[in-house]
Amino acid sequence: MDLGLQNKHVLVTGAAGGIGLETVRMFLAEGARITAAYHSSLGQLQQLLNEHRRLLTVQGDISREEDVRGIFEEANSHFGRVDVLVANAGIANETGVGVDEMTVEQWQRTLNVNLTGAFLCAKYFFKNLKTFRDHTAALIFVGSTAGVFGEAWHSDYATSKAGLYGLMLSLKNEIVYLAHRGRVNMVNPGWTKTPMAEDALKDLDMVKRIHQTIPMRKTATTHDIASAIVFLASDHAASHMSGQAITVAGGMEGRVLYTAEEALSWESEP
Numbered sequence: 335m336d337l338g339l340q341n342k343h344v345l346v347t348g349a350a351g352g353i354g355l356e357t358v359r360m361f362l363a364e365g366a367r368i369t370a371a372y373h374s375s376l377g378q379l380q381q382l383l384n385e386h387r388r389l390l391t392v393q394g395d396i397s398r399e400e401d402v403r404g405i406f407e408e409a410n411s412h413f414g415r416v417d418v419l420v421a422n423a424g425i426a427n428e429t430g431v432g433v434d435e436m437t438v439e440q441w442q443r444t445l446n447v448n449l450t451g452a453f454l455c456a457k458y459f460f461k462n463l464k465t466f467r468d469h470t471a472a473l474i475f476v477g478s479t480a481g482v483f484g485e486a487w488h489s490d491y492a493t494s495k496a497g498l499y500g501l502m503l504s505l506k507n508e509i510v511y512l513a514h515r516g517r518v519n520m521v522n523p524g525w526t527k528t529p530m531a532e533d534a535l536k537d538l539d540m541v542k543r544i545h546q547t548i549p550m551r552k553t554a555t556t557h558d559i560a561s562a563i564v565f566l567a568s569d570h571a572a573s574h575m576s577g578q579a580i581t582v583a584g585g586m587e588g589r590v591l592y593t594a595e596e597a598l599s600w601e602s603e604p
C-alpha cells in the first residue's frame with residue numbers, strides 16, 4: 335500500500351534517540367522530507383545526513399520555547415510547511431523514587447520536558463498550520479504504557495505521559511480548524527529496547543516481570559514502535575483515525591506488582 339508520505343515534511347523530536355532514529359529512517363524510506371530535532375548530540379543522525387538530502391537536523395531543547403520556535407523556523411525555511419509532527423522526545427529517571435521522597439525539581443523537570451515540551455512543539459506545529467494552509471496534517475504524540483497503567487516509583491513520568499492523553503484529545507478537536515482533515519493521535523510504547531531502557535533491560539529479573547504481563551513475551555523493538563507512528567502519520571492508511579491512543583506493547587495487561595511469595599505475605603494482616 336502506498337502510504338502517501340512521499341515529499342511530506344515530517345518533524346521528529348528526540349530524533350537521535352532509539353525510537354526517534356528508527357522513525358526518521360522509516361520516513362526517509364517512504365520518501366518523506368525530515369526535520370530531525372536533536373538535543374545534545376547528532377549521534378547516528380550524522381551518518382544519515384551524509385546519505386540523504388531530504389534530511390535537515392536542528393538542535394534544541396524542547397522545554398525552552400525559544401528553542402522550539404527556532405526549530406520550526408529552520409524547518410519552515412528549509413522544507414516549507416511541516417505536515418507531520420512526531421512529538422517523541424522524552425526523559426525518564428533511571429532510578430525510581432517514592433512520591434514521599436521525590437523532589438519538586440525532579441517532578442518539574444520531567445513534566446517540563448515530557449509534557450510542556452510536547453505542548454510547545456504542538457503550539458508551533460499549529461502556528462505553522464495557520465501560516466501554511468492545507469487540508470491534511472497529522473500530529474503523533476509518543477506517550478507510554480506508564481500513562482495507561484501507572485508506574486510505581488516513577489509517578490512523575492507516568493503523570494507526564496497521562497497528561498499527553500488530555501492534550502491529544504483536546505487538540506484533535508482544534509486541528510480541524512486549521513486543516514480540516516487534520517488528525518491527532520498517540521502511540522503508547524511499552525518497554526522498548528532503546529538507550530532509555532537499556533540498563534533496566536539488562537536485569538533478567540526485571541525482564542521476567544515485564545514479560546509476565548505480555549502475551550507475546552517480548553519487549554518491543556524500535557521498529558515495532560516506529561511502524562505504528564508511520565501508520566498514524568499516513569493520510570492513506572489512517573485517513574479517518576483521530577483521537578486514538580494506540581498501545582504498542584505486545585498485548586500488555588498491566589504490571590506484576592508482587593512475586594508469588596509476596597502476594598500472600600499480608601494475608602493474615604488485619
Ligand SMILES: NC(=O)c1ccc[n+]([C@@H]2O[C@H](COP(=O)([O-])OP(=O)(O)OC[C@H]3O[C@@H](n4cnc5c(N)ncnc54)[C@H](OP(=O)(O)O)[C@@H]3O)[C@@H](O)[C@H]2O)c1
Pocket residue numbers: 347348349350351352353354372373374375394395396397422423424425426447451476477478479522523524525526527528529530531
Ligand atoms: N524505551 C522505552 O522503553 C519507552 C517506553 C515507553 C515510552 N517511551 C518514550 O519514547 C520516547 C522516545 O524514547 P526512547 O526510548 O527512544 O529514548 P531515548 O533513546 O533516550 O530518546 C529520547 C530522546 O529525547 C531527547 N531529549 C531528551 N530531553 C530533551 C529535551 N529537553 N529537548 C529535546 N530532546 C530531548 C534525547 O536527547 P538527548 O539524549 O540528547 O538528551 C533523546 O534523543 C520518549 O518519549 C519515551 O518516554 C520509551
